[in-house]
Amino acid sequence: AQSVTQLDSQVPVFEEAPVELRCNYSSSVSVYLFWYVQYPNQGLQLLLKYLSGSTLVKGINGFEAEFNKSQTSFHLRKPSVHISDTAEYFCAGYGTALIFGKGTTLSVSS
Amino acid sequence: SQTIHQWPATLVQPVGSPLSLECTVEGTSNPNLYWYRQAAGRGLQLLFYSVGIGQISSEVPQNLSASRPQDRQFILSSKKLLLSDSGFYLCAWSRAGVNTGELFFGEGSRLTVL
Structure with missing residues (x-):
């Protein structure tokens, strides 16, 4: 079955600390992978995507993700977070349709 | 550039x-x-x-329905709302013929059923 699993439902961090949001996908999901960000009461905005090529993908707002085929992972990272990064983050993978993980709430405090 | 709008917002x-x-x-x-x-x-x-006018695929059985009367218009409807229909509804689009799964989302509509 196609699935995308976000391993942490909530990640609290302090401002300027590094952060990693973890995502694993099932092998039946194709290698088209995405991270979306959702700010409160807004739609989803594409953060970055992996379609092919370099396994390290850079996105907006200083985020990056690394596609790891052997571990079927697509973890999202940022070396130094800001208060404004507080949001819900969704990992998604494309099989016959776009499959979303359940989301990770990133809470950045000062 | 492409834009997507959905309403009402709440x-x-x-x-x-x-x-x-x-x-x-x-x-x-x-x-x-x-x-x-x-x-x-x-x-x-x-x-x-x-994927086209009048072509609707349903993923989950429920009391909601959808229609596409025009190429770029998508409507979500219900005849009788349930409490369980409360939630945040998001419309999205993707490019025809591009099977990468990349979606572009609207701003969302928050529905509260009382």
Whole structure:
């Protein structure tokens, strides 16, 4: 079955600390992978995507993700977070349709 | 450039009342269109998708329905709302013929059923 699993439902961090949001996908999901960000009461905005090529993908707002085929992972990272990064983050993978993980709430405090 | 709009942004409806949420896309032709629901504390659930006018595929059986009367218009409806229909509804589009799964989302419509 196609699935995308976000391993942490909530990640609290302090401002300027590094952060990693973890995502694993099932092998039946194709290698088209995405991270979306959702700010409160807004739609989803594409953060970055992996379609092919370099396994390290850079996105907006200083985020990056690394596609790891052997571990079927697509973890999202940022070396130094800001208060404004507080949001819900969704990992998604494309099989016959776009499959979303359940989301990770990133809470950045000062 | 392409834009997507959905309305209303917020809606409070009594149980048993009808529902109509509308979504329109501008700047592209023959897009694939989607309705997702996001319930509190949950991920995104695909409700309907459409690859063309009058073509609707339902992913989850429920008391909701969708219609696509025009190429860039997608409507989510219900004849009688249930409490469980409360949630955040998101419309999205993707490029026709591009099977990468990349979606572009609207601003969302928050429905509260009382």
